[in-house]
Amino acid sequence: MRDYLRTHEGEARIFIVLAVLMLFLGFASPTFFSAGNFASLMNNNAVNVIWAVGLLVVLITGGIDISFAVAASVAQYLTALALQAVGGGNWILGLLFAGAFGIAIGCINATLIAGFRIISIVVTIATFNALFGLLMFTTSGKSIYDLPDWWTDRVAVVSLGAGGALTLPVAAMVAAMAATWFLISRTTTGRQLYAFGDNAEGARRAGVATVKMQFIAYGWMGLMAGVGGLMQVNLAQEVVPNALIGRELDVLAAVVLGGARLGGGRGSVLGCFLGVMLVAVVQNGLNLLGVSPYAFKMVVGLTILAAISLSNVDLAALLAAGSRRRGHVGLH
């Protein structure tokens, strides 16, 4: 346990903050710890967690992906069209389509990043613009409401009595978390992903296939984008081409909040989950406390600002810096 705390300090910190926050909300609001509230928290944030674990793999390899929310929109739209073409389909076909479209977009990113040596943030901002522009242009911004019943029907996976139920997106979230955990913590490829993110040149010299790492990371992100998009339709019951835009930055903030390092080599699935949940619980709490919805974003932003400031504060270093500055003054 102590070892775990030492190696996962970021996760421990955020867990404590989350626990304190939840305790406070439990006392402040009678409904916070109800089954219904729990179910809606999980159901509404499952998609963000799915994207978060996808993004995590990219961040671990030292890259970044801005384009995944657009990739999810494209995958949604193409899946809807493909399902129409095959006359309905089912969950397996839907997963296959959405996953394949997502992976294809991820591979486009990986090709540009690995093949032409372009920095990931440049590539994904370019593909963000290209894909979003093409999607909106070809669809004229039209939404699709005529979707197969199996896709939009609510599927209760775990019933929580009268309070509500955990639905299929939550099951997908658990599966995505488990699969990502297995990939990055239990396989050789996972160790190579961390090594590559920590020191790309060192990993290359140690025999890590760097191009393969890029394709695995962005392919995995693409797969998660596709699956997340598929589940989002199950929640929203419609395909709106520009509905997911902007979510990428929220998810990015949550993942980094959860201890993943921009620049690579660090991050965990649990941290992702906690990061997404911290933001979600703050919003949920404000809602339950009857705060004006217009103030939500403001408080969420402040929370993240406070969290990153606190998580980077190293009191000993700060004191040392203070005395060093005094030393400078003495010299002048």
Add this chain to the structure above:
Amino acid sequence: MLAYTERLGRVFGREVPGLLGLLALTVVAFGLTTPHFLSAANFDSIAFQLPDLGLLTLAMLAPIMSGGINLAIVPTANLSGLTLAWILNMNGGPQAGVFSFVVGIVAALAVGGASGAAMGATVAYFGAHPILASLAMMIFLRGLGEFLTRGGDISGFPNFLRELGHGAVLGVPVPMLIFTAAAILWHVLLARTRHGFSVAMIGSNPRASEYSGIPVRRSLTLVYALSGVMCALAGIVMLTRFNSVRVGHGEALLLVTVLACFLGGVDPFGGFGRVAPVFVSLLILQTLSSGLNLLGANQHLATAVWGLFLVAVMVARWVWASRVLQMMIARRIDVTRGRQGEDEGKEATSLRLEERPHE
């Protein structure tokens, strides 16, 4: 001609000649395909649309030079515009005088600078990653704006603001003049001042800068504060152009500003970048958008073309770089083969290769 382009490249950045060529190519291509493209009205519309994006791009450029990024540019601009609007409305709305306008501008610039400084301090003193710090600031400022305005827009400004937003001096729209002046100021700031030098050095290597006596933390805070001031200017120009302020206005421009910086050859890791090539890339982007618009396409297709254009330019740069590299390698191999008979050891060959450029 070659000497001239070389000098152009030395003064304004080596990306400039190539980008100017691309700009010329775009203008000629659209000029040939669409009859209205080479008209005064079209250039007018380009000059009116460019400043919003341009000023925000300048605000993005400085933090990227320092090895960071400012994702909060749009809400900062919105909030600064809101400050100006608030002061104008406090002083009679449409009847507000020039004095309250000036006070409003100062307040708006102060708000922009303060939010930038807060973000910069989070990055510099708490060691937060710029992406995360500015992302949190973006969410916070947007939330603050939404909270203050309840998501609505604020309008009812004095008439002379319209003159500012839509007027022209000697045929050049006023916003374009403001943008050009800001770009020149930014060029001087980044390329000619001590602060600009510090920013570039920090972007290249923060630790080495610190050991060299550059006040890293102060410079970083200052660069984000200045970025915030530039955002405020963008917010003011947007207010005069649209005659209203709404939180979320211009949100779609965020990633386009990053795109414009990268297109202009700014190093994503910081340290290297010039204002002039970014200015030319902005012209290219706006020309592409206007030209496509005249061809009957909408802004969405233009956005797609912008993205594809960035990919194409980056791939072209890669091809260019690897071809130059291959040529150099090929030349080395030639040299080695040619002298193989005379040389005994490898050292001698490589020694001569090193000397080759001076031959």
